[in-house]
Amino acid sequence: MQPQGAVQQKISMPNVKNIIAVASGKGGVGKSTVATNLALALHMHGRRVGLLDADIYGPSIPIMMGISEVFDPNTTQFPLDRYGIKLMSMGFWVKPETAMIWRGPMVHKYLTMFLTQIPWGELDYLVIDLPPGTGDAQLTLTQTVPLSGAVIVTTPQDVSLIDARKGLEMFRQVRVPVLGIVENMSYFVGEDGKRYEIFRHGGGKKLAKEADVPFLGEIPLDPRIAECGDAGDPIVHKDPASLIAKTYVQLANTVVEQARKVAGETAELPTLQL
Ligand code: ADP
Numbered sequence: 001m002q003p004q005g006a007v008q009q010k011i012s013m014p015n016v017k018n019i020i021a022v023a024s025g026k027g028g029v030g031k032s033t034v035a036t037n038l039a040l041a042l043h044m045h046g047r048r049v050g051l052l053d054a055d056i057y058g059p060s061i062p063i064m065m066g067i068s069e070v071f072d073p074n075t076t077q078f079p080l081d082r083y084g085i086k087l088m089s090m091g092f093w094v095k096p097e098t099a100m101i102w103r104g105p106m107v108h109k110y111l112t113m114f115l116t117q118i119p120w121g122e123l124d125y126l127v128i129d130l131p132p133g134t135g136d137a138q139l140t141l142t143q144t145v146p147l148s149g150a151v152i153v154t155t156p157q158d159v160s161l162i163d164a165r166k167g168l169e170m171f172r173q174v175r176v177p178v179l180g181i182v183e184n185m186s187y188f189v190g191e192d193g194k195r196y197e198i199f200r201h202g203g204g205k206k207l208a209k210e211a212d213v214p215f216l217g218e219i220p221l222d223p224r225i226a227e228c229g230d231a232g233d234p235i236v237h238k239d240p241a242s243l244i245a246k247t248y249v250q251l252a253n254t255v256v257e258q259a260r261k262v263a264g265e266t267a268e269l270p271t272l273q274l
Helices: 029-047 106-118 136-144 158-173 203-211 221-228 244-261
Strands: 016-023 047-054 078-080 085-089 123-129 149-154 178-184 215-221
Touching: 016 029, 016 178, 016 244, 029 047, 029 085, 029 123, 029 149, 029 221, 029 244, 047 149, 047 221, 078 215, 085 244, 123 136, 123 244, 136 244, 149 158, 149 203, 149 244, 158 178, 203 221, 215 244
Parallel strands: 016 123, 016 149, 047 085, 047 123, 149 178, 178 215
Antiparallel strands: 078 085
């Protein structure tokens, strides 16, 4: 086994223009929800987008994208296609409730297979929903996948921010550019139209400032986000005209802008319509 931090052989994905990891220091902060809606927002205006669920221990992309079947890998052509997004997840092979008890190298083996042996075709963006945390599996993945950059999702509470900091540090160590930090469940707007800051608001922005990385935006706590995710039709697809969907589209625009900055591209590309 390679010791942590050792330089690993990068895999090559020449047909994929940008590979973006969505990461979080801890579980339950809304990382998969951000990855899914970000992929759908990027797909607007005809971008070719793939979504790889690398959260092998708790794949939630199948539920969020409305695919509950388990497929026979010998007879199924992966990636699957849903709402125009190319999809791969361990949850298509085993039921999501089946706990995967694997060590880092095993996780890495399967993810490398998903990346290199599945015909993704030409993609403008491949969004990877990383497992939460900064363990061996995440470290190996970030070292071997030619990532354009990482988006870190946090909630405003200190417990989440402390772990988000660890995520930042991991990407720094492996020299993957951090495209920025998203604050999820940032605030709640009640039926009275008032804004409630249930958890302490603003921690994500503060962390971004401290770490000198871009702040990508705030996503409100909204039951519709959870309802749509549970129903397998993410809000950006279900209700693209909603204010929340527009927040994700704005996030996608900022991610595209940051990815291009990091890649050193200067030509102007049209941003998505809000
Ligand atoms: P993670 O990938 O970080 O474990 P998930 O994306 O699975 O987190 O989200 C955890 C739960 O929180 C899910 O039920 C999801 O629908 C819900 N959720 C995520 N973001 C929001 C939000 N902004 N508002 C309301 N519910 C949310």
